[in-house]
Structures are given as structure tokens and as C-alpha cells.
Amino acid sequence: MNINIPANVNLKNHLESLGYMFPCGGKGLCGRCKIEAPLLKPTKLDNRFLTKDQIDAGIRLACDKFVEKAISIECDFQLKPKHNKPEDPCAYAIFNDDFTEIGLLDDGVIIDNIILEAKEPSANSLRAQFNSNVIELFEKYDIAKAVTIVFIGTFERIEALTKLPLPITYGEMYDAIDFQLPGENLYIPPVPIKNIASSDIIELLDTPDNTLLISGNSFFFTGHDIVCVNIGKNPKDNLPNNINNTPYIDSDFKRAYMATLKYFIHKFNPKDIITFENNQVTINCGARIVERRARYLAAELTISNRKKAALNKIATRCVSISLPETDEWQSFFTNIKDY
Numbered sequence: 001m002n003i004n005i006p007a008n009v010n011l012k013n014h015l016e017s018l019g020y021m022f023p024c025g026g027k028g029l030c031g032r033c034k035i036e037a038p039l040l041k042p043t044k045l046d047n048r049f050l051t052k053d054q055i056d057a058g059i060r061l062a063c064d065k066f067v068e069k070a071i072s073i074e075c076d077f078q079l080k081p082k083h084n085k086p087e088d089p090c091a092y093a094i095f096n097d098d099f100t101e102i103g104l105l106d107d108g109v110i111i112d113n114i115i116l117e118a119k120e121p122s123a124n125s126l127r128a129q130f131n132s133n134v135i136e137l138f139e140k141y142d143i144a145k146a147v148t149i150v151f152i153g154t155f156e157r158i159e160a161l162t163k164l165p166l167p168i169t170y171g172e173m174y175d176a177i178d179f180q181l182p183g184e185n186l187y188i189p190p191v192p193i194k195n196i197a198s199s200d201i202i203e204l205l206d207t208p209d210n211t212l213l214i215s216g217n218s219f220f221f222t223g224h225d226i227v228c229v230n231i232g233k234n235p236k237d238n239l240p241n242n243i244n245n246t247p248y249i250d251s252d253f254k255r256a257y258m259a260t261l262k263y264f265i266h267k268f269n270p271k272d273i274i275t276f277e278n279n280q281v282t283i284n285c286g287a288r289i290v291e292r293r294a295r296y297l298a299a300e301l302t303i304s305n306r307k308k309a310a311l312n313k314i315a316t317r318c319v320s321i322s323l324p325e326t327d328e329w330q331s332f333f334t335n336i337k338d339y
């Protein structure tokens with residue numbers, strides 16, 4: 001849709017006054033408030049979340065811009081929903097390394113969500129972050145509690161938060177009260193492999209076979225078994241998706257990452273390679289950029305037993321491999337060239 005913006009306005013305030021929603025409240029945390037506005041100068045925020053190609057094509061983020069001269073922008077912002085009281089309220093939370101997302105659902109549809117800065121993986125800080133924010137959403141929609149809460153996220157955060165013995169292969173429903181949460185049930189989707197986020201496993205739902213999914217420094221190949229490689233974390237880098245852009249990234253780590261990726265593509269010859277936004281390395285190797293679906297799939301999981309069963313099936317097929325120090329591997333490592 002096309003929106004005319006008058007001169008001398010703060011773009012975020014202006015769009016909010018027209019009733020449009022900013023996914024993370026305009027806090028500059030999510031990179032999802034994209035607009036087409038080539039006349040606006042790219043900012044640090046644009047460079048952080050957008051690829052060079054997107055910036056060259058005139059894509060910008062809307063939440064940190066001041067518009068000096070009247071312009072017209074293209075965007076597909078959603079209007080804020082009317083505050084109808086949900087009939088079947090559920091909630092989800094995604095606890096990842098770089099953000100926490102909390103959302104409210106009605107009958108499997110997201111009606112509101114907020115994106116917050118990630119908290120350290122400790123039960124108290126994660127639970128306090130979830131409870132205070134979800135209760136704010138409940139108050140906004142006049143709800144006492146959720147029927148079901150879904151928690152997905154990194155292995156260490158789910159482990160810290162639930163104190164369940166991970167890994168777990170089958171998603172399960174628990175009493176929310178046992179976890180001091182404002183709901184009746186708590187659904188924990190499977191977290192079948194150490195060091196992998198259940199938000200990545202969820203992304204594999206409905207993904208065709210022979211697809212390579214690259215998420216941060218983990219690669220998932222959906223073959224006969226779902227093979228997953230996690231090459232570990234660069235201790236100096238909290239943003240593995242920015243691997244090409246981060247100036248202080250350790251070059252050995254980058255080299256190992258690129259070599260592993262190339263090895264993986266050669267070994268499995270995937271039909272399709274997909275990744276998420278701003279993963280510059282993988283974009284350069286021909287991966288298709290797709291939107292993360294974890295929030296929508298989390299929403300569907302609250303109402304669909306079929307999806308839960310499909311997810312369990314995926315989890316039982318997950319195997320983790322560490323690349324062996326074979327000659328083949330060594331030769332790839334030594335001959336690696338940057339993509």
C-alpha cells in the first residue's frame with residue numbers, strides 16, 4: 001500500500017497515529033518495519049538489519065526516521081487490531097539469543113505481540129520478563145489467563161526456564177501453575193538436540209525434503225534423517241547472523257563457518273537452500289531469504305494436534321553430526337575460498 005507522509009514528521013509517530021503497528025513497538029530490535037522509501041538516507045539501523053541489495057533497492061526501516069520533505073512510501077504495515085476480548089486466549093514466547101518475543105493468540109491467530117531484548121538464561125529473569133509482559137497484554141485485552149502457553153527457544157533458555165531434563169524428543173503439555181505461569185497449560189515443543197533452538201526445529205515443519213536450512217551457525221538438512229550441524233559459537237560474537245559484517249569477528253571462526261557450509265552443500269547437494277534475513281554469508285552462497293515462521297507455527301501448535309504430531313516426527317528424525325577430521329574435510333578446509 002502507498003502512504004503519503006507530510007514534511008517534518010517523525011515517521012514512526014506518524015504511522016502509529018494512522019493506526020499502524022510496529023512489530024517491536026519501534027524499539028529497533030526486530031528489523032521488521034520495512035518500507036520502500038529510496039529517498040530516505042540509510043541509517044545504522046538499516047545497515048544492521050538489511051542487506052546491501054535491499055538498501056540499494058530503496059528498502060528502509062521505518063522506526064528511526066525523520067521525514068524532512070513530503071514523500072510517499074510503500075509498505076505492508078498491519079493496522080492495530082480492535083481490542084475485542086479473545087474467546088480462546090493462548091500465549092507464546094520465543095526465547096532466543098538475540099531477542100525475546102511474547103505474543104497473544106486467539107484461536108491460533110496472533111492478535112498482538114512484542115519483541116524485547118534477550119535476557120540471560122536464568123529461570124528468574126526469563127520468567128519475570130515473560131510474566132510481566134504477558135500480563136500487560138492480558139490487561140489490554142481483559143483476559144485473566146491463557147488456556148495454553150507455548151515456550152520455544154534456545155536449548156539453554158528452555159532448560160533454564162523449565163528445569164526439565166533436556167534434550168526432549170516429544171513435545172509435552174504441563175500444568176502452567178507448576179512453572180508459576182499465568183495459564184492453564186504449558187506446551188513445550190521438542191528440543192531434541194543439544195545447543196539447538198526449538199525455534200529452528202519448528203521452522204522445519206512443512207519444509208520439503210532435500211532442503212538446507214541455515215540458521216545462524218547451525219545447518220539443517222531435511223533428508224531421510226534431518227541432519228543438523230552446529231559449529232559452535234564464536235566467543236567474541238553474539239550475532240552469528242552478521243558474520244560477514246561484524247568487523248571484530250574472529251577470522252578462524254569465519255573460516256571454519258564458511259568451510260563447514262561449503263562442505264555441507266557439497267556433501268548433501270540440497271535442492272533448495274534457505275536462510276533468514278541478514279545472513280550475508282549464506283545469501284552470498286545462493287540461499288533464498290525467507291521470513292522466520294516460528295511465531296506463526298507456535299500459534300498453530302496451540303490448536304493443532306496434527307502439527308504437534310508432525311513436530312514430534314521431525315524431532316525423532318533429528319541427528320546431530322560433528323564433521324569428522326577426514327581427508328575430505330581437510331581438503332575442503334584448506335581450499336576454501338570466500339563466497
Ligand code: FES
Pocket residue numbers: 022023024025026027028029030031032033061062063064
Ligand atoms: S519496529 Fe522493530 S525495528 Fe522497527
